[in-house]
Amino acid sequence: MGAEKRKWNTRVDDYLNRKAAERGHVIAMARMGSTALERGDLDEAEAWFRKAAEGGDRVAMGNLAHLLRERGVPEQAERWYREAAMAGDSHAMAHLGNLCARRDDPDAAEDWWRRAAEEGRVEAMAELGRALHRRGELQEAERWAGEAAEAGDVDGMITLGALLCDTGRAAEAEPWWRKAGEEADATALVKLGLKAERRDDLARAESCFHAAAAAGAPEASVRLGLVLHRRGELEEAERWYLKAAKRGDAAAMTNLGVLANDRNDPGEATAWYRKAAELGSVPAYTNLGRLAADHGNFQEAEHWFRAAADTGDQAGQRDLEELYRNSGVRHRRGL
Numbered sequence: 001m002g003a004e005k006r007k008w009n010t011r012v013d014d015y016l017n018r019k020a021a022e023r024g025h026v027i028a029m030a031r032m033g034s035t036a037l038e039r040g041d042l043d044e045a046e047a048w049f050r051k052a053a054e055g056g057d058r059v060a061m062g063n064l065a066h067l068l069r070e071r072g073v074p075e076q077a078e079r080w081y082r083e084a085a086m087a088g089d090s091h092a093m094a095h096l097g098n099l100c101a102r103r104d105d106p107d108a109a110e111d112w113w114r115r116a117a118e119e120g121r122v123e124a125m126a127e128l129g130r131a132l133h134r135r136g137e138l139q140e141a142e143r144w145a146g147e148a149a150e151a152g153d154v155d156g157m158i159t160l161g162a163l164l165c166d167t168g169r170a171a172e173a174e175p176w177w178r179k180a181g182e183e184a185d186a187t188a189l190v191k192l193g194l195k196a197e198r199r200d201d202l203a204r205a206e207s208c209f210h211a212a213a214a215a216g217a218p219e220a221s222v223r224l225g226l227v228l229h230r231r232g233e234l235e236e237a238e239r240w241y242l243k244a245a246k247r248g249d250a251a252a253m254t255n256l257g258v259l260a261n262d263r264n265d266p267g268e269a270t271a272w273y274r275k276a277a278e279l280g281s282v283p284a285y286t287n288l289g290r291l292a293a294d295h296g297n298f299q300e301a302e303h304w305f306r307a308a309a310d311t312g313d314q315a316g317q318r319d320l321e322e323l324y325r326n327s328g329v330r331h332r333r334g335l
Helices: 002-022 026-038 042-054 058-070 074-086 090-102 106-118 122-135 138-150 154-166 170-183 186-198 202-214 220-230 234-246 250-262 266-278 282-294 298-309 314-324
Strands: none
Touching: 002 026, 026 042, 026 058, 042 058, 058 074, 058 090, 074 090, 090 106, 090 122, 106 122, 122 138, 122 154, 122 202, 138 154, 154 170, 154 202, 170 186, 170 202, 186 202, 186 220, 202 220, 220 234, 220 250, 234 250, 250 266, 250 282, 266 282, 282 298, 282 314, 298 314
16 A cells, blocks of 8 residues: 555656646746656656746756757757856856867866866866866866865876876875776776877876776776887886786787887897787787898798788788888887
8 A cells, every 4th residue: 555655646746746837837847857857758858947947947957958968969058058057056067168178168168167166066176177287287287186086086086196297296196096996997097098198198198097007907007108108208118018018918018029129129129029929919020020121031021021911901011012122121110
């Protein structure tokens, strides 16, 4: 009987709420929108949220904006985020900052993030910290990233780690990378690092890969080595490559070979390339071929270039063609 009574009470509540909504009660309209959203009726949810939003309900404005963003209409979403933000909704302020950033309006994005951060929105603190870091305003960036990190925001921890590392305090960054690794999925951290790397934001990429390595992502060590290698920090890059190589990472072995060759140690370079080649590393094939060609071992060079070319590798094919034209190839190829 108890369960039946609860169902009956729920039906009565739904009926009364609908009647109130139909009479123009904005809170009831917002509730109708939430109920429709819970059962997956997006059209009805949007209709009720829109009516409540147009009636001045701040929460409904934000909910309508979220729904419109998810439905792929960012211009309408931005309009309602702005309405909610102007009404004092800090969550909407943070989202409005994100939308402004996506349409490449960094000044507006920073302004909304700052407003939201000052209202206590942790995600906005993290975004503001990132923006200030990119602009070189390190002291204020550290303040906001630090507040976000202390509040448990992973993005804040990563930004704080990058800031501390940039200012020569890598030892202070390590605990934050470990904390981020405990709080976030290792694969997600690697993806964040790759996105930062594509934007050429190497400080953030390094911080993401450090956190991913702390979380146990096997590919994080070699990715971190690659970032450090690009920055010219060769000893640190080698240290991380070695960690990955010990776990059998062919990319790390290949790049250890590149480092050895760059310091004029062809014997060590060959040893690393051979280890990587045994694991199927195509760049290792071409690098072995180039070393052999440099030393006049054209038959061996042909063997390695052909091995690369047979995988469909264009660099291997070009090297093979150049070998047949008796042209020396001097450049080494890393992953």
